[in-house]
Amino acid sequence: MDDEETDLREQIFHNNVREQIIFLILFILLYLFSFMVIEKFSRQDHEDCADEDEVKVYRISLWLCTFALAVSLGSLLLLPVSIVSNEVLILYPNSYYVKWLNSSLIQGLWNHVFLFSNLSLFVFLPFAYLFSESSGFPGYRGLRGRVYETFIVLALLGVAMLGLAYVISAWSEGDRSSIDALLNLWTYLPFLYSCVSFVGVMMLLVFTPLGFVHLFGVVGGVLVKPQFLQDLDEVYYVCSVEEQTLKRRINTNVASGRSYISPEPMYPDKGDVSSSSLDSPKKEANYGTPLLQLQNGELQSGLKEHLKKITAKKKEVGGKRKTSPLQRNVVYPLAMLALLALTAITVLVVIQNTLELLIGVKALPLSTRFQQFTLGIASLSKLGWAGATLQTLLILYLYVASVTGLSAGVRALGVMPRARRTPLPRIIALCAVSLTHSTAQPLLAKILGITNFDLLGEFGRIEWLGNFKLVMFYNAVFAAIATLCLVSKFTASVRRELYNRFKWVADLFTIPEDSPSLDLSAINPRASADLTMTEKIDQDKLQ
Known part of the structure; x- marks a missing residue:
């Protein structure tokens, strides 16, 4: 018996060590990838700073942002890794090479992501921002004063957040409004995280359907369209002619020193040269001014700037011309059909999930605390590994669509990160948004019924997941918004053409206000006399 207990303890110890390794x-790989991404976008002027403390503060804040971004990437892998691990264990139950895949490993992965997500959201990212903005207490040298100030401000902020969480929980649940509940700080972390996850899920409700639409434009911009959709030879010829014309105008302007364009554009009101604007904001009054109105050196700089754009466009079109006809005529239609199929399947799955919830066939995504999780017992789909593969593809497609929609929203707000020019506060804010967005992805897939895999750990114990009205409303609104976005995307050109046609017909029967009045006396003198008599009678009645 002692030998058996010793062997069991050794096995548990070795399994624990293997899981931690x-x-x-996995975390080191995600951290290295996150570090490369942040280094690409972070501003590099801090290296030239003479103050060593500022450089250290900047580096520590970047390390904390890298940690948060690595955690967000790990949260994106939770559901796909879990689904694939379950199917692998079903297909190869006795294989020696997959014995390390077990329920304890997957459960620990979910628990670690939940813990690090809370630390990143409520500790690391606020500390990075406060640390970068701190000036330090007087009387302390080096980083010690800034560290003390940051910890004190962070502690005050934490007390305020816990007090707000206590007030909200006491308002929602009266039996928890006691001193013992107030002192039990650990109970408020899941509550605070549930609030953050709710905000993230609401963000996904808006950005994911928009991402469905924007993905078609992104794929259309990356891949080369077929010949019947875009004549690349004609576009290349137009760019070449315009490039040669711009070079002639620049040479003429430089040689003669004149302040007008020669040769003069044939269509100065509609041509690209006359309507283009300067991108360099040297003078705010000239920003957006047509090139025909510029003088001297500004005219030359405007022509050169426009020449750079035309040359870049010509180079891009020239690269597309070199693509093979197979890639041009097959890859683009297949990519568009794949996007359309994945979007249609996603909407149908959401509609099916809504009907099953309404009828009562399917349970709510809230997990129970007494539920026993075991990996590799049964497949997640009736279609076996093929259905599980489809679920994984749909989850990844939701990820890509939501990121595309989120990037479109960030670009519209003007806070898109730029390579080597993104300041530290913007990096911290974007990491916080990315972490909120990524940690809500497993909740989104489970609420929409994309997968049957139960949310593990604290992810499945978020209380608002058990609200039937909220889950039903979310599914119905998501299906409606996604359908409207797709219909609007594919019928926009048709509606625009119909509007132009009906507008042209309506203009035929509309008399403009500044048109000359119709002289009835020239057409029918008797009608004019009757009209004059009627006006006199009306005037007599008024008197």
Whole structure:
């Protein structure tokens, strides 16, 4: 018996060590990838700063942002890794090479992501921002004063957040409004995280359907369209002619020193040269001014700037011309059909999930605390590994669509990160948005019924997941918005053409206000006399 207990303890110890090593290797890989991404976009002028403390503060804040971004990437992998691990264990139950895949490993992965997500949202990212903005207490040298100030401000902020969480929980649940509940700080972390996850899920409700639409434009811009949709030879010829014309105008302007364009554009009101604007804001009054109105050196700089754009466009079109006809005529239609099929399947799955919830066939996504999780017992789909593969593809497609929609919203707000020019506060804010967005992705897939895999750990114990009205409303609104976005995307050109046609017909029967009045006396003198008599009678009645 003692030998058996010793062997069991050794096995548990070795399994625990193996799991921790796997977690460490996975986190190191995600951290390195996140570090490369942040280094690409972060501003590099801090290296030239003479103050060493500022450089250290900047580096520490970037390390904390890198940690948060690595955690957000790990949260994106939760559902796909879990689904694939379950199907692999079903297909190869006795294989020696997959014995390290077990329920304890997957459960630990979910628990670690939940813990690090809370630390990143409520500790690391606020500390990075406060640390970068701190000036330090007087009387302390180096980083010690700034560290003390940051910890004190962060502690005050934490007390305020816990007090707000206590007030909200006491208002929603009266039996928890006691001193013991106030002192039990651990109970408020899941509550605060549920509030953040709710905000993230609401964000996905808006950005994911928009991402469905924007993905078609992104794929259309990356891939080369077929010949019947875009004549690349004609576009290349137009760019070449315009490039040669611009070079002639620049040479003429430089040689003669004149302040007008020669040769003069044939269509100065509609041509690209006359209507283009300067991108360099040297003078705010000239920003957006047509090139025909510029003088001297500004005219030359405007022509050169427009020449750069035309040359870049010509180079891009020339690269597309070199693509093979197979890639041009097959890859683009297949990519568009794949996007359309994935979007249609996603909408149909959401509609099916809504009907099943309404009838009562399917349970709410809220997990129970007494539910036993075991990996590799049964497949998640009736179609076996094929259905599980489809679920994984749909989850990844939701990820890509939501990121595309979120990037479109960030670009519209003007806070899009730029390579080597993104300041530290913007990096911290974008990391917080990315973490909120990514940690809500498993909740989105489970609420919409994309997968049957139960949310593990604290993810499945978020209380608002058990609200039937909220889950039903979310599914119905998501299906409606996605359908409207797709219909609007594919019928926009048709509606625009119909509007132009009906507008042209309506203009035929509309008399403009500044048109000359119709002289009835020239057409029918008797009608004019009757009209004059009627006006006199009306005037007599008024008197």
